[in-house]
Amino acid sequence: MTQQAECEDCARALAGLWLGYRAGCTSCAARAIARSPTMFDAAASRAPAAITALREACTRALPTLPLEQARAEVMRWWRHDKGAPATALKRDTGTP
Numbered sequence: 486m487t488q489q490a491e492c493e494d495c496a497r498a499l500a501g502l503w504l505g506y507r508a509g510c511t512s513c514a515a516r517a518i519a520r521s522p523t524m525f526d527a528a529a530s531r532a533p534a535a536i537t538a539l540r541e542a543c544t545r546a547l548p549t550l551p552l553e554q555a556r557a558e559v560m561r562w563w564r565h566d567k568g569a570p571a572t573a574l575k576r577d578t579g580t581p
């Protein structure tokens with residue numbers, strides 16, 4: 486399934502590593518959550534408190550979407566970023 490970009494920043498993020506966000510774009514808000522420490526904690530620990538914090542972040546940042554739709558959009562970006570090349574982030578660190 487091909488993802489549709491909701492704005493220019495989302496289009497660039499779909500095409501490669503892009504860190505721009507646009508106010509008022511639901512997909513940008515979901516992408517911000519997907520890249521947040523809250524998401525990292527929930528994915529890494531799967532602890533109930535971390536999952537609850539992620540749900541609360543979805544509710545706050547994506548108030549116009551039902552929770553399950555908001556979570557699905559966040560997970561869409563999470564999966565997208567995990568498959569994206571991260572060489573730009575790893576460059577010049579001196580570690581593998």
Ligand SMILES: [Zn+2]
Pocket residue numbers: 491492493494495507510511512513514
């Ligand atoms: Zn966007």
